[in-house]
Amino acid sequence: MSLYNDLLEKKEKLSLVGLGYVGMPIAVAFAKEVNVIGYDLNAEKIQKYKEGFDPTLEVGDEAIKNSGVDFTSDASRLEEARFHIVAVPTPVNPDHTPDLTPVISASRTLGQNLSPGSIVVYESTVYPGVTEEVCVPILEQESGLKCGQDFKVGYSPERINPGDKVHRLSTIVKIVSGMDSDTLNEVADVYSLVALAGVYRAQSIKVAEAAKVIENSQRDINIAFMNELSIIFHRMGIDTDAVLKAAGTKWNFLKFSPGLVGGHCIGVDPYYLTYRAEQMGYHSQVILAGRRINDDMGKYVAESLVKNLIKADIPVRGAKVAILGITFKENCPDARNTKVVDIINELGEYGISPVIVDPSADPDEVGRLYGLKLSGKDALKDMDAVVVAVAHDEFKALKPHDIAAYYAPGRSARVIMDIKSIYDRTEFEDHGFIYWRL
Numbered sequence: 001m002s003l004y005n006d007l008l009e010k011k012e013k014l015s016l017v018g019l020g021y022v023g024m025p026i027a028v029a030f031a032k033e034v035n036v037i038g039y040d041l042n043a044e045k046i047q048k049y050k051e052g053f054d055p056t057l058e059v060g061d062e063a064i065k066n067s068g069v070d071f072t073s074d075a076s077r078l079e080e081a082r083f084h085i086v087a088v089p090t091p092v093n094p095d096h097t098p099d100l101t102p103v104i105s106a107s108r109t110l111g112q113n114l115s116p117g118s119i120v121v122y123e124s125t126v127y128p129g130v131t132e133e134v135c136v137p138i139l140e141q142e143s144g145l146k147c148g149q150d151f152k153v154g155y156s157p158e159r160i161n162p163g164d165k166v167h168r169l170s171t172i173v174k175i176v177s178g179m180d181s182d183t184l185n186e187v188a189d190v191y192s193l194v195a196l197a198g199v200y201r202a203q204s205i206k207v208a209e210a211a212k213v214i215e216n217s218q219r220d221i222n223i224a225f226m227n228e229l230s231i232i233f234h235r236m237g238i239d240t241d242a243v244l245k246a247a248g249t250k251w252n253f254l255k256f257s258p259g260l261v262g263g264h265c266i267g268v269d270p271y272y273l274t275y276r277a278e279q280m281g282y283h284s285q286v287i288l289a290g291r292r293i294n295d296d297m298g299k300y301v302a303e304s305l306v307k308n309l310i311k312a313d314i315p316v317r318g319a320k321v322a323i324l325g326i327t328f329k330e331n332c333p334d335a336r337n338t339k340v341v342d343i344i345n346e347l348g349e350y351g352i353s354p355v356i357v358d359p360s361a362d363p364d365e366v367g368r369l370y371g372l373k374l375s376g377k378d379a380l381k382d383m384d385a386v387v388v389a390v391a392h393d394e395f396k397a398l399k400p401h402d403i404a405a406y407y408a409p410g411r412s413a414r415v416i417m418d419i420k421s422i423y424d425r426t427e428f429e430d431h432g433f434i435y436w437r438l
Contacts, residue, residue: 003083003119004189007034014190015039015081017106019049019071021334022123022158023087025058029194031068037081041109043073055362057333078113083190086110086135087123087158089264091337096271096291098127100134107135111142118151121187123158125269127213127276128206131155132179147179154178154187155205157212174199177208216269217287222256223266224290227297230258230438234304241421241437258438259420260301260339260389261294262328267337298342301438305343305385305417306350308434312413314384317351322383322406325390326358326366326374330420333360340389341370355379360392380406385415391422398423400431 006012012035016027019040027038040046048055052065059067070077078084088102103124110120120139122131136147145151156176174195178184188199202208230240240258247253261267270291274284309316328338335358347354355375358366363374380386383406388395407414416428418437428435 002189003117003186007083007190010035012083013037013081014083015078015085016069017078017084017086017110018088018102018124019045020087020089021056021058023085024049024054024056026085026087026123026158026194027069028059028063028067033193036069037077038069038071039073039075039078040071041073041075046071046073055333057331057360075109075113078110079115082115082118084110084114084118084120085123085156086120090124090126090268090272091264092268092271096275098272098275100126100130103130103135104138107138108142111139114139114143114145114151116145116150119154119183119186120151121154121156123156125157125212125216125265125272126209127272128209129276131205131209152179152183152186153205154183155202155208156187156191157208157215159215171197173197175202175208175211176200177202177205179205210273213269213273216266217273219256220261220266220270220294221286221290222254223259223261224293226256226258227293227438231300239425239437241425257421258297260297260342262337262339263334264328264337267291267294267339295339295342297438298339299346301387301417301419302343302346302350304436305347305387305415308415308417308436309385312384312415312434314413314415319352319384320382320408321347321352321354321385321387322380323354323356323387323389324358324395325360325388325392326356326372327361327390327392330391331360331393333362333365335361335366335369341372343387343389344370344372354387355383358390358392359394360390382408384408384411385417387417387419388422389417389419391420396422400428400433403433404431 007014014030014034015037016023017039019038027036030036049064049071052061054061054064086106088106090103091099093099136153140147154177159172174191176187176191176199178187184201188201191199233240248255270287274287277284306316309319326338326340327335357375366372366374386406413434415434421437425435
């Protein structure tokens with residue numbers, strides 16, 4: 001009898017280790033088919049889930065309330081499961097080297113509660129080799145079990161896109177891998193329960209790990225190219241968005257746009273690949289060049305705002321600037337690794353302390369991570385400039401007269417920075433705005 005069948009017949013349980021933006025939707029999806037233990041060391045987060053509250057907005061409160069997930073912060077409960085999925089964050093350190101602390105900690109916790117006959121599948125983004133060379137030895141050490149004999153491992157890179165209501169777990173092809181053919185088959189069968197678009201069986205665990213890091217590295221490089229074009233075209237007095245729309249009429253032109261690259265995927269994953277490459281004696285050129293461009297875009301936006309304030313004869317030091325949006329992407333409450341903070345910090349160098357408004361962000365998280373305070377919409381008045389940094393639906397619905405109300409009465413030169421190009425340039429310029437976008 002396979003572990004897959006035992007799960008279906010409710011003879012065995014599946015566990016999710018790490019219940020954030022990635023792990024929680026996976027747990028909820030699997031709970032529709034099998035018995036699921038959802039573990040996270042954050043007891044406060046677990047309590048919210050038990051109360052039917054979804055702080056991530058990924059599945060919604062109703063889905064949490066009606067979910068059959070057995071939420072717990074008691075690690076010993078992991079002993080009850082035999083199919084384990086590890087979905088913890090893998091950030092980078094300030095020096096851009098991989099921070100494997102969460103995945104190492106999760107491996108220790110799981111190892112201490114690992115039952116013989118288990119399969120452990122990692123979803124966390126890592127560089128090729130981490131699952132077998134870093135995680136497996138920890139599992140063996142903590143459990144006293146032998147990999148390949150007492151338990152098996154696999155890797156299935158997460159493809160959750162926070163805030164995306166179209167590309168969901170059930171609608172995207174899921175890459176799966178295993179340490180041997182039997183494990184691969186089991187992992188593929190189990191994931192087929194929730195990955196309704198199908199699974200792709202990778203040749204090996206390292207291939208699956210590598211596929212994950214290049215997916216986001218490719219996007220990072222393409223966005224970096226767009227950002228560099230934006231810098232060049234601004235110097236030429238050409239509207240980048242207009243250029244991209246014209247070029248986009250060619251059938252094979254890739255449709256990327258300039259912007260801030262934050263979050264815990266696109267702006268992080270490339271560093272995992274280049275770190276491993278440097279260990280192997282190769283210094284990345286294209287990938288790291290893209291990273292440098294993207295990491296500098298917050299500074300570039302702030303400098304462009306200052307230039308526009310000067311153009312409008314507005315004193316820079318002490319200028320009243322509103323920033324709409326601080327999360328790393330639209331319609332998502334997650335502010336971790338947001339590059340909007342780079343704009344705020346750079347403006348601080350010019351003596352500007354902006355008013356920050358974001359209806360989606362968690363004020364406590366923003367305060368904890370960055371020491372910043374969010375303001376309510378009532379603070380949007382008497383402004384000298386407005387920076388629309390995140391394309392939340394609420395901001396996209398704003399019209400020129402709505403935003404005009406945010407400025408000081410009688411101000412004729414109204415500077416607006418449309419970072420995501422969500423507005424009609426001509427419409428705003430016809431209303432007297434000094435309009436700037438990437």
